[in-house]
Amino acid sequence: DVKVTQSSRYLVKRTGEKVFLECVQDMDHENMFWYRQDPGLGLRLIYFSYDVKMKEKGDIPEGYSVSREKKERFSLILESASTNQTSMYLCASRLTATYGYTFGSGTRLTVV
Amino acid sequence: GQQVMQIPQYQHVQEGEDFTTYCNSSTTLSNIQWYKQRPGGHPVFLIQLVKSGEVKKQKRLTFQFGEAKKNSSLHITATQTTDVGTYFCAGLYTGTASKLTFGTGTRLQVTL
Numbered sequence: 758d759v760k761v762t763q764s765s766r767y768l769v770k771r772t773g774e775k776v777f778l779e780c781v782q783d784m785d786h787e788n789m790f791w792y793r794q795d796p797g798l799g800l801r802l803i804y805f806s807y808d809v810k811m812k813e814k815g816d817i818p819e820g821y822s823v824s825r826e827k828k829e830r831f832s833l834i835l836e837s838a839s840t841n842q843t844s845m846y847l848c849a850s851r852l853t854a855t856y857g858y859t860f861g862s863g864t865r866l867t868v869v
Numbered sequence: 870g871q872q873v874m875q876i877p878q879y880q881h882v883q884e885g886e887d888f889t890t891y892c893n894s895s896t897t898l899s900n901i902q903w904y905k906q907r908p909g910g911h912p913v914f915l916i917q918l919v920k921s922g923e924v925k926k927q928k929r930l931t932f933q934f935g936e937a938k939k940n941s942s943l944h945i946t947a948t949q950t951t952d953v954g955t956y957f958c959a960g961l962y963t964g965t966a967s968k969l970t971f972g973t974g975t976r977l978q979v980t981l
Contacts, residue, residue, distance in 0.1 A: 788967070790968070792971075797878075798973065799957065799971045799972060799973035799974050800957065800971040801971075802969075802970075815968065847911060847912070854967035856917075857902055857904075857915075857916075858902075858904075858912070858914060860912050860913070861911065862910075
């Protein structure tokens with residue numbers, strides 16, 4: 758089974774801090790994604806990556822950046838955390854476009 | 870931008886009753902996927918539908934893709950308490966760089 762591992766299950770950070778969320782997949786998947794999930798809003802795409810060093814903006818990229826230096830790792834960076842970035846963050850990977858996503862367990866981030 | 874509308878937002882049924890959730894898009898989809906998220910969990914891929922009019926079954930779950938490829942449904946026959954969770958559809962639009970657009974989900978509660 759494919760495993761997508763997110764480094765933290767819960768995080769509490771202060772406003773203005775730089776925050777790193779890490780995601781690692783173990784099945785050589787080409788595509789990786791970062792979503793945030795908020796009640797009533799479903800899953801919204803922040804950034805995605807087709808391959809190493811490639812990244813594309815999703816629907817809500819403002820306030821975020823990403824890094825994909827190695828195929829298995831996709832990092833989400835909050836440059837200066839704000840309270841409206843308090844959310845559940847989900848990483849996902851996929852072999853190719855014809856496959857479903859495998860999600861990590863999520864990181865619940867609280868910005869105070 | 871493209872949107873996938875999903876209804877109802879919430880449904881409460883008694884065990885043994887049937888349940889259906891619907892997804893609609895204003896524009897044609899390339900394919901549609903369905904996911905289930907248990908309370909406190911992460912979304913898990915259930916199935917992908919690609920062809921116009923396609924119907925697929927997984928035990929008590931029946932998935933349909935509309936003839937025009939603009940709508941889809943998930944029907945659960947004789948619900949069980951293990952069916953509790955939120956069901957998401959996710960559509961893939963042609964020319965969107967293979968990124969899924971998620972519906973807002975239908976939360977299913979099943980009581981004895």
